[in-house]
Amino acid sequence: MRKGADGPEIGAYLTAKRDAAMSDPLFADLPMTPDVMQYHNDVVATLPQGAVLLLSSMGYPNQAWRQGPAAWGVQFHFETSAEHLRGWARTEGRELTGRLGPMLDSADEVMAEVWREFAHRFVAFAAQPPIAPAAPKRLLPVVGIDE
Numbered sequence: 001m002r003k004g005a006d007g008p009e010i011g012a013y014l015t016a017k018r019d020a021a022m023s024d025p026l027f028a029d030l031p032m033t034p035d036v037m038q039y040h041n042d043v044v045a046t047l048p049q050g051a052v053l054l055l056s057s058m059g060y061p062n063q064a065w066r067q068g069p070a071a072w073g074v075q076f077h078f079e080t081s082a083e084h085l086r087g088w089a090r091t092e093g094r095e096l097t098g099r100l101g102p103m104l105d106s107a108d109e110v111m112a113e114v115w116r117e118f119a120h121r122f123v124a125f126a127a128q129p130p131i132a133p134a135a136p137k138r139l140l141p142v143v144g145i146d147e
Helices: 019-023 084-092 101-127
Strands: 009-014 035-040 053-055 065-066 073-074
Touching: 009 019, 009 084, 019 053, 035 101
Parallel strands: none
Antiparallel strands: 009 035, 053 065, 065 073
């Protein structure tokens, strides 16, 4: 993490699915370019080793990723609303910087529908996590047996 060189993202921003998202259990069913709610100063500058990028944006490319078969990271807030973002911005004396600005409320319903389904997929996935492959059996040497 580091301070975002282009400043904070506060508001609704457009993201785009990466190829790996098409087969991801959580991100596959998202629209190709979902809006996300952002409120952050710091950014994920470099993904962890082995991470798979799932969503990007023009400003800060690492918006969502998967680490292994069942761990995800996101740069944005899929759990919040336009009113919450406005409240956070007022509290800190900040302006909205997102692409929708004053029309942010019109995005609430669309984003809520997209991200509500995403949350349902996450809960369903968590209830049935992938089965980890069994560790290979070690063959122990047999000692003291005559053949």
